[in-house]
Amino acid sequence: MLDFRDLLLALLQAEARIVVIGGVALQMQGSAYMTADLDIAYERSRENAMRIAIALAPFAPRMRGFPVGLPFSFDAQALLSTEILTLSTTAGDIDLLGEVIGLGSFTNVLKAADVATLDGYTVRVLSIDGLIRTKRAAGRPKDVAGLHELEALREARTIAAPSTED
Amino acid sequence: MRQRILNPEPGSALARARDYGIDLTLILKATMMTPEERIENVVRLQRLARLTEEIRGTLRRA
Numbered sequence: 001m002l003d004f005r006d007l008l009l010a011l012l013q014a015e016a017r018i019v020v021i022g023g024v025a026l027q028m029q030g031s032a033y034m035t036a037d038l039d040i041a042y043e044r045s046r047e048n049a050m051r052i053a054i055a056l057a058p059f060a061p062r063m064r065g066f067p068v069g070l071p072f073s074f075d076a077q078a079l080l081s082t083e084i085l086t087l088s089t090t091a092g093d094i095d096l097l098g099e100v101i102g103l104g105s106f107t108n109v110l111k112a113a114d115v116a117t118l119d120g121y122t123v124r125v126l127s128i129d130g131l132i133r134t135k136r137a138a139g140r141p142k143d144v145a146g147l148h149e150l151e152a153l154r155e156a157r158t159i160a161a162p163s164t165e166d
Numbered sequence: 167m168r169q170r171i172l173n174p175e176p177g178s179a180l181a182r183a184r185d186y187g188i189d190l191t192l193i194l195k196a197t198m199m200t201p202e203e204r205i206e207n208v209v210r211l212q213r214l215a216r217l218t219e220e221i222r223g224t225l226r227r228a
Contacts, residue, residue: 004212027208030196032189034215116201123205145186152183152190156171156197 003091004038005118007059012121014055017043019113021100021134025126026146028116030153033146037093041109041126042079044098049076052096059089102137103130128154168194 004024011018019042020028023035042052053075061074064086072078079085085096103109112130116123126134132150135143171194174180184190196204 032192148183148186151179155179156193159170160197
C-alpha cells in the first residue's frame with residue numbers, strides 16, 4: 001500500500017536533506033501525471049544518509065525486484081555505495097537518487113527546487129524549470145507529453161502571475 | 167486569465183499542449199492552486215491510485 005504522506009513525513013521529521021523529484025514532483029507542480037512511486041534526491045553525506053536510513057527503517061525497506069527473503073541491510077553505507085537505490089517499503093515504493101539526470105548533484109537539485117509545506121514541515125520540490133531540464137535530458141518518448149504539459153504549466157503561471165482576475 | 171489559458175495564442179506552449187491532447191482546464195485548475203493545495207491534491211491522487219490498484223487486483227472476467 002502506498003502512503004506517500006507517511007514516507008515523506010518520516011523523512012521530513014528526521015530532517016533529511018531531500019528534494020522530491022520525479023512523478024510526485026510533477027503532480028505537486030500541477031501535472032495530471034500518475035505515478036506509483038516516490039522519487040527522492042538526497043544529499044550524499046554520511047550524516048544525511050544515516051537520517052534517511054533511520055527514517056525509513058520502520059517501513060522495512062528492501063530492494064525492489066529482488067526476492068522478499070533476500071538479506072538486505074538498509075543503512076547509510078547502502079545509500080552511499082550507489083547513486084540510485086530502488087526500494088519497496090510497507091508504505092510503497094521509493095527511489096533514492098544521489099544524482100539527477102539533467103541536473104547532476106544534490107546541490108544543483110536543491111538550487112532548482114521550490115519550497116512548500118506539509119503538516120508544518122518544509123518540503124522542497126523540484127521546480128517546473130528543473131523538471132523540464134530533467135525530462136529534456138532523459139529524452140524518452142514518454143517525456144514528450146510531460147514536457148508539453150510542463151511548458152504549458154509554466155506559461156499558465158506566467159499568465160496568472162501579473163493578474164488574479166476571474 | 168482564464169480565457170488566455172483556455173484559448174491560448176497560436177504557437178504558444180499552451181496551444182502546443184492543447185494540440186498534443188493536454189486538457190487545459192487541468193492546467194488552469196493547477197495554476198490557481200497554492201503549493202499546499204497542490205500537495206494535498208497529490209495525496210488525493212495517491213489515494214486514488216491505491217484504490218485503483220486494489221480494484222485492479224480483484225479484476226476478473228465476468
